[in-house]
Amino acid sequence: xxxxxxxxxxxxxxxxxxxxxxxxxxxxxxxxxxxxxxxxxxxxxxxxxxxxxxxxxxxxxxxxxxxxxxxxxxxxxxxxxxxxxxxxxxxxxxxxxxxxxxxxxxxxxxxxxxxxxxxxxxxxxxxxxxxxxxxxxxxxxxxxxxxxxxxxxxxxxxxxxxxxxxxxxxxxxxxxxxxxxxxxxxxxxxxxxxxxxxxxxxxxxxxxxxxxxxxxxxxxxxxxxxxxxxxxxxxxxxxxxxxxxxxxxxxxxxxxxxxxxxxxxxxxxxxxxxxxxxxxxxxxxxxx
Amino acid sequence: xxxxxxxxxxxxxxxxxxxxxxxxxxxxxxxxxxxxxxxxxxxxxxxxxxxxxxxxxxxxxxxxxxxxxxxxxxxxxxxxxxxxxxxxxxxxxxxxxxxxxxxxxxxxxxxxxxxxxxxxxxxxxxxxxxxxxxxxxxxxxxxxxxxxxxxxxxxxxxxxxxxxxxxxxxxxxxxxxxxxxxxxxxxxxxxxxxxxxxxxxxxxxxxxxxx
Numbered sequence: 001x002x003x004x005x006x007x008x009x010x011x012x013x014x015x016x017x018x019x020x021x022x023x024x025x026x027x028x029x030x031x032x033x034x035x036x037x038x039x040x041x042x043x044x045x046x047x048x049x050x051x052x053x054x055x056x057x058x059x060x061x062x063x064x065x066x067x068x069x070x071x072x073x074x075x076x077x078x079x080x081x082x083x084x085x086x087x088x089x090x091x092x093x094x095x096x097x098x099x100x101x102x103x104x105x106x107x108x109x110x111x112x113x114x115x116x117x118x119x120x121x122x123x124x125x126x127x128x129x130x131x132x133x134x135x136x137x138x139x140x141x142x143x144x145x146x147x148x149x150x151x152x153x154x155x156x157x158x159x160x161x162x163x164x165x166x167x168x169x170x171x172x173x174x175x176x177x178x179x180x181x182x183x184x185x186x187x188x189x190x191x192x193x194x195x196x197x198x199x200x201x202x203x204x205x206x207x208x209x210x211x212x213x214x215x216x217x218x219x220x221x222x223x224x225x226x227x228x229x230x231x232x233x234x235x236x237x238x239x240x241x242x243x244x245x246x247x248x249x250x251x252x253x254x255x256x257x258x259x260x261x262x263x264x265x266x267x268x269x270x271x272x273x274x275x276x277x278x279x280x281x282x283x284x285x286x287x288x
Numbered sequence: 289x290x291x292x293x294x295x296x297x298x299x300x301x302x303x304x305x306x307x308x309x310x311x312x313x314x315x316x317x318x319x320x321x322x323x324x325x326x327x328x329x330x331x332x333x334x335x336x337x338x339x340x341x342x343x344x345x346x347x348x349x350x351x352x353x354x355x356x357x358x359x360x361x362x363x364x365x366x367x368x369x370x371x372x373x374x375x376x377x378x379x380x381x382x383x384x385x386x387x388x389x390x391x392x393x394x395x396x397x398x399x400x401x402x403x404x405x406x407x408x409x410x411x412x413x414x415x416x417x418x419x420x421x422x423x424x425x426x427x428x429x430x431x432x433x434x435x436x437x438x439x440x441x442x443x444x445x446x447x448x449x450x451x452x453x454x455x456x457x458x459x460x461x462x463x464x465x466x467x468x469x470x471x472x473x474x475x476x477x478x479x480x481x482x483x484x485x486x487x488x489x490x491x492x493x494x495x496x497x498x499x
Contacts, residue, residue: 096305
């Protein structure tokens with residue numbers, strides 16, 4: 001059976017992974033290849049690497065960074081940031097990305113989606129949509145890092161990109177970015193029910209329950225950025241929390257299924273006696 | 289260091305880098321190339337591929353790599369592992385965006401996956417393998433192992449060639465095998481440790497074939 005995917009979305013600004021809050025505040029985390037090495041060993045299902053500074057500077061996300069990251073990444077790697085042409089998409093795929101994600105440039109020139117899909121297949125094209133609730137109560141699509149309103153509804157744009165050959169849609173809520181309040185479920189489910197391709201929810205995860213909410217509201221995959229940083233085994237513990245409610249892949253060396261969770265979603269502390277005994281258990285790393 | 293040399297066939301499609309990263313991780317000797325002279329020195333091959341069938345087979349024909357592969361895989365019986373599109377190219381024909389003739393190494397056709405309620409196409413994500421023939425490439429993984437799929441078309445062939453299946457609405461052929469020819473629909477280079485174990489299984493087999 002096909003599993004629901006838990007995806008890590010790394011936001012990169014000037015070569016450094018950052019936590020993003022509301023598309024406007026950024027906290028530095030560290031080097032992308034190190035973050036990827038950890039996420040990979042913690043059993044994340046996919047990684048999306050988004051360079052948020054590249055597009056604004058009129059540049060492409062660094063191919064060198066993609067190559068370095070791909071050497072540590074044995075799960076699918078999606079690259080995005082400043083892609084404006086098929087040639088640029090080709091450069092990234094050649095550098096080690098498995099898929100590319102386009103956003104602002106596709107809003108200016110929608111044929112870009114078609115061109116990339118024709119050359120590399122629809123499965124290779126993830127269209128990223130940044131959306132926000134407008135004062136009118138309707139949702140609107142924004143481009144260039146959430147600064148420019150495009151004047152189109154996310155549902156309408158999702159259907160359009162689907163018809164142009166998008167293989168997946170990444171729907172990101174600007175309002176919820178870094179809020180820890182959970183996904184904008186109204187936005188997620190409206191887009192997911194409007195298209196027949198997989199939709200990835202992003203923006204707002206602060207508790208492992210939020211992944212479950214996203215998956216139960218139409219998302220084929222649930223992504224988070226900030227949530228996975230600064231806590232050991234973050235992916236493994238989140239998946240252990242999700243496992244009783246949604247089908248996820250659990251293939252890692254550590255297992256938190258028996259421990260129980262606190263109200264805030266953190267793993268509950270084991271008894272001192274148990275921890276004491278753990279000191280004498282030696283785990284041999286497997287050589288494949 | 290191993291004695292065998294793996295030739296990664298670069299025919300202008302797909303993500304060669306991902307396959308090379310996995311080979312590097314496993315410490316294999318390999319050479320990624322589109323030059324038939326370089327590739328003819330290899331003792332086993334990997335045929336990767338992401339993209340459309342038509343363009344794939346056209347590229348193989350145009351570059352002369354088809355002739356080279358026929359000589360080394362069919363006549364000299366060197367092992368080959370096809371990944372995703374690379375595996376599909378082993379078939380007789382494909383109906384992806386037209387009607388194309390394949391390499392014809394494993395009798396079968398490439399057909400579009402049917403979509404239905406709750407079953408999305410493309411089939412993208414992690415799915416469990418049900419193993420039919422464990423040896424040699426699946427000998428290091430357990431039945432039910434998770435691997436990463438990303439495709440809209442699949443291999444339809446006689447059960448005797450099916451080495452693994454998975455379920456996505458219908459039963460999908462996940463692996464094919466005929467003598468020295470192996471194919472997987474999923475991406476072992478992107479399937480974490482179980483994927484690397486599958487590649488290791490292939491290399492160990494290839495190693496045993498070096499004469």
